[in-house]
Amino acid sequence: MEVELKEMSSDLETLKRSLPDPSHHASIDKMQLRVQHLTNLAESAPVRRSKVKDMSAEVVDSNPYSRLMALQRMGIVQNYERIREFSVAIVGIGGVGSVAAEMLTRCGIGRLLLYDYDKVELANMNRLFFRPEQVGMTKTDAAVQTLSDINPDVALESYTLNITTLQGFETFMSSLKNKTFCPSEEGSGVDLVLSCVDNYEARMVVNQACNELNQTWMESGVSEDAVSGHIQLLVPGETACFACAPPLVVASGVDERTLKREGVCAASLPTTMGYNALKDFFPTMEMKPNPQCSNAACLERQKEYILAKPARDAAAKAKEKEVSAIEGPVHDDNEWNISVVDDSELVTADIRSSDALPEGLVRELPSADEFHKPTSPQETINPVDDLEDLRKQLDALNAD
Amino acid sequence: MEVELKEMSSDLETLKRSLPDPSHHASIDKMQLRVQHLTNLAESAPVRRSKVKDMSAEVVDSNPYSRLMALQRMGIVQNYERIREFSVAIVGIGGVGSVAAEMLTRCGIGRLLLYDYDKVELANMNRLFFRPEQVGMTKTDAAVQTLSDINPDVALESYTLNITTLQGFETFMSSLKNKTFCPSEEGSGVDLVLSCVDNYEARMVVNQACNELNQTWMESGVSEDAVSGHIQLLVPGETACFACAPPLVVASGVDERTLKREGVCAASLPTTMGYNALKDFFPTMEMKPNPQCSNAACLERQKEYILAKPARDAAAKAKEKEVSAIEGPVHDDNEWNISVVDDSELVTADIRSSDALPEGLVRELPSADEFHKPTSPQETINPVDDLEDLRKQLDALNAD
CATH class of the missing domain: 3.40.50.720 (NAD(P)-binding Rossmann-like Domain)
Structure with a gap:
């Protein structure tokens, strides 16, 4: 927009010089003022911040990082x-x-x-x-x-x-x-x-x-x-x-x-x-x-x-040794009072390897093991009773 | 900006009509085109959405609510x-x-x-x-x-x-x-x-x-x-x-x-x-x-x-009665499967009325009761031992 306005201004200048009659000059001067005003308006539009080459840690208001x-x-x-x-x-x-x-x-x-x-x-x-x-x-x-x-x-x-x-x-x-x-x-x-x-x-x-x-x-x-x-x-x-x-x-x-x-x-x-x-x-x-x-x-x-498990275990062990050898006690001079929690302290549960679920969670479906559990012959002996039971259970569910 | 440009356009029109020499008309036509282009640019600037009188529930893309x-x-x-x-x-x-x-x-x-x-x-x-x-x-x-x-x-x-x-x-x-x-x-x-x-x-x-x-x-x-x-x-x-x-x-x-x-x-x-x-x-x-x-x-x-406790209790009781009388079972036909949890089920602890704190929290300072606990005469009998004890405790803390 600014470029267009600049060209407009130079067009007006050229036109003014080519007009012999000074009575037209006032009208062109008026338009020049308008162009100037429009340029000011366009320039007051938001300016983007410039790129930053390196992130600085300097504590000043003008530092975005x-x-x-x-x-x-x-x-x-x-x-x-x-x-x-x-x-x-x-x-x-x-x-x-x-x-x-x-x-x-x-x-x-x-x-x-x-x-x-x-x-x-x-x-x-x-x-x-x-x-x-x-x-x-x-x-x-x-x-x-x-x-x-x-x-x-x-x-x-x-x-x-x-x-x-x-x-x-x-x-x-x-x-x-x-x-x-x-x-x-x-x-x-x-x-x-x-x-x-x-x-x-x-x-x-x-x-x-x-x-x-x-x-x-x-x-x-x-x-x-x-x-x-x-x-x-x-x-x-x-x-x-x-x-x-x-x-x-x-x-x-x-x-x-x-x-x-x-x-x-x-x-x-x-x-x-x-x-x-x-x-x-x-x-x-x-x-x-x-x-x-x-x-x-x-x-x-x-x-x-x-397949990568042995390599992973070895790497973890090596790193553990290295850290304890070099660092000594962690956060000895911790001026900010930050403590780091071991991941194992978090409340987590492996839904496959154990039956424990986090508090408040229930299984929607039986686990695969329960699903394939062989039923004893006793339990299937009377199909009519089973159906009766099932019907009662369904009724109970619907009444909830 | 649009207003300024419109006036600019009419200024150019007036000037064109007042110029007898057609050789100047081309230059003014060119400027008219520029003004038109600037107007288009200005008009494509963001327009605000208009106010909404009532919030509508209508499911259309144009409804902000x-x-x-x-x-x-x-x-x-x-x-x-x-x-x-x-x-x-x-x-x-x-x-x-x-x-x-x-x-x-x-x-x-x-x-x-x-x-x-x-x-x-x-x-x-x-x-x-x-x-x-x-x-x-x-x-x-x-x-x-x-x-x-x-x-x-x-x-x-x-x-x-x-x-x-x-x-x-x-x-x-x-x-x-x-x-x-x-x-x-x-x-x-x-x-x-x-x-x-x-x-x-x-x-x-x-x-x-x-x-x-x-x-x-x-x-x-x-x-x-x-x-x-x-x-x-x-x-x-x-x-x-x-x-x-x-x-x-x-x-x-x-x-x-x-x-x-x-x-x-x-x-x-x-x-x-x-x-x-x-x-x-x-x-x-x-x-x-x-x-x-x-x-x-x-x-x-x-x-x-x-002072307002009796009135509050009475109001709560009355509301409870009213709700159970009118509503019957809550969420009987709950098509969205939303369940509401009673506030009392949440894990909360009153740090004043009981000693229980939520899991993971510890007291930074002794409670007022502990602070004012009268010490038995036995405990203050030997100030030297006490000081010795205190020094040991401090050493232990510093060694952590």
């Missing part, structure tokens, strides 16, 4: 600036994905890959991030617009596509494999994939891609009534994949689109981020991979993980 | 639209306050009162909400700019002042008492005060105001290392006020400004919202008011609360 670099000085992270080497892919730029993207952008993440096929609508304004003036833009483009204003240091890639289509999946895979940003990167070209989608089909596609690429990812979901949700960390081969313990809707092969009710709109709130908000209940549990998983790539990763 | 009104259809709230009658005051528009304000704005709250004396700096960009182009604006004005764009239905009041000054406190009090927005409102003119400040002095001022006004409020805080925090609900007379169980820094009368270390900058992250993030630990406890509280208004509220 001072509060983050303080984490390093306080011993919370060893080398904060390493965050600039990391790439995170976010699939689904809705209520969860957009906020994850904004948080990572403000933290100064190196690179974000954003995937979504949807457009911004006024109906999305009940969640954080998007603004009404972005209605009609694709979610990925609107996100790039906002995020690049917030932090121009982040490399942003916008993929407006549906990963559940054949072509979308191909672009998704090749973008995850692209190592141009950090050629020394092991594995795929990204460090983490965040699944922030709203349907099981897309989750299964992310699962497929991450199993194939041996890519660590996190799954998230918010319930239809907006007051509870879940977060799951998936490390191929090491923890259950999404197909190892699929939700009933996937396990039973039902097309979820047939489950959608006419005129029903899922509720959502700007506050729900993955726990039961009404009960203030957020249990944690571990899930081991399923040796009978239906996903072939998952089975391969499981095999690799088992 | 469809996902929120769905909460009503699902039985999570009875009458969602009542949110438009509520006023919330937010003191401190930093990392916590700005996000609370944005969430309430997106939820369609009736009215927000925002208090802060600070300006937006680039150093704030590590937390959500503010944008680099707002640097230099006051936090309250920048917040009103962003929030009114997000939801023009919310009545926003910006108070750029320091509540800990005499004049600031007076304006704070009179703004909380103002009932113009909802004249039928009981008590003060707001329904809730959220304290989102970063120092104890300001918290004690909010405490004073809310005790005087018998105003329910919530206190929040994030630790200096950004990885833990707290939330506290304060109902004057019913729960402990902020002075009933003050942090050591307040109890000991130390001026907290003398505690600030040279060149130290508190860390902060866009993710911390009030719990121990490193330990995933968020215990809950109840705190009864302190009958020896130093705050006179708190003691008055405590007296009123005790």
Whole structure:
């Protein structure tokens, strides 16, 4: 706009010089003033902050990273600036994905890959991030617009596509494999994939891609009534994949689109981020991979993980020795009073290796062992009695 | 800008007609095209969404409230639209306050009162909400700019002042008492005060105001290392006020400004919202008011609360009867499978009425009872032994 106005001004100047009659000059001078005013208006429009070459720890108001670099000085992270080497892919730029993207952008993440096929609508304004003036833009483009204003240091890639289509999946895979940003990167070209989608089909596609690429990812979901949700960390081969313990809707092969009710709109709130908000209940549990998983790539990763166990154990032992030899007592001169808790102290339960579930959780279905438990001949001797029992049980259930 | 451009266009038209020489017309036509182009640019600038008279539950993309009104259809709230009658005051528009304000704005709250004396700096960009182009604006004005764009239905009041000054406190009090927005409102003119400040002095001022006004409020805080925090609900007379169980820094009368270390900058992250993030630990406890509280208004509220007990009990009993008579079994036809948990099932502990603390919490100081426990004459018989013991204990502590 400023360029156009400058040219306009020079056009007026030229015209003025070519006009012999001074009576016309006043009218041109008036227009020159207008152009000047318009230029002032255009220049007062917001200016973006310039890029920062190195993250500084200097405690000044003009340093966008001072509060983050303080984490390093306080011993919370060893080398904060390493965050600039990391790439995170976010699939689904809705209520969860957009906020994850904004948080990572403000933290100064190196690179974000954003995937979504949807457009911004006024109906999305009940969640954080998007603004009404972005209605009609694709979610990925609107996100790039906002995020690049917030932090121009982040490399942003916008993929407006549906990963559940054949072509979308191909672009998704090749973008995850692209190592141009950090050629020394092991594995795929990204460090983490965040699944922030709203349907099981897309989750299964992310699962497929991450199993194939041996890519660590996190799954998230918010319930239809907006007051509870879940977060799951998936490390191929090491923890259950999404197909190892699929939700009933996937396990039973039902097309979820047939489950959608006419005129029903899922509720959502700007506050729900993955726990039961009404009960203030957020249990944690571990899930081991399923040796009978239906996903072939998952089975391969499981095999690799088992084969690598001796090497992993040796490395862990060596590191333990090294740390205790070099460091001595941990946090001896801890000026910030920070204490570190051993992971094993956390309340976790392995639902496969033991029967213990975190407090407040119950099994929806019998475990496979219980299911296949051989029944004694005594128990099946009188089928009529059994049916009678079953009917009574059903009646009791219906009366609840 | 559009108006200026329109006038510019008519100026050019007038000039063209007054020029006899057609050789000048081409130059003016060219400028007309430029003005047209500038007009197009100006018109493509963001347009704000218009106000909404009534909240609609219609499931269409253009309805900013469809996902929120769905909460009503699902039985999570009875009458969602009542949110438009509520006023919330937010003191401190930093990392916590700005996000609370944005969430309430997106939820369609009736009215927000925002208090802060600070300006937006680039150093704030590590937390959500503010944008680099707002640097230099006051936090309250920048917040009103962003929030009114997000939801023009919310009545926003910006108070750029320091509540800990005499004049600031007076304006704070009179703004909380103002009932113009909802004249039928009981008590003060707001329904809730959220304290989102970063120092104890300001918290004690909010405490004073809310005790005087018998105003329910919530206190929040994030630790200096950004990885833990707290939330506290304060109902004057019913729960402990902020002075009933003050942090050591307040109890000991130390001026907290003398505690600030040279060149130290508190860390902060866009993710911390009030719990121990490193330990995933968020215990809950109840705190009864302190009958020896130093705050006179708190003691008055405590007296009123005790005096009102018979009336409160009678009302609770009557309501219980009424509900069980009218409603019958709760959630009989609960199509959304939502279950409601009784508050008493939550893990809570009254630190005054019993010795039980939530798991993982320990007392920093002995309780008053233990402190005043009379020591038996036997125990003080040999002061030399006692000193010896004390020295040994100190040595043992230092060796840890």
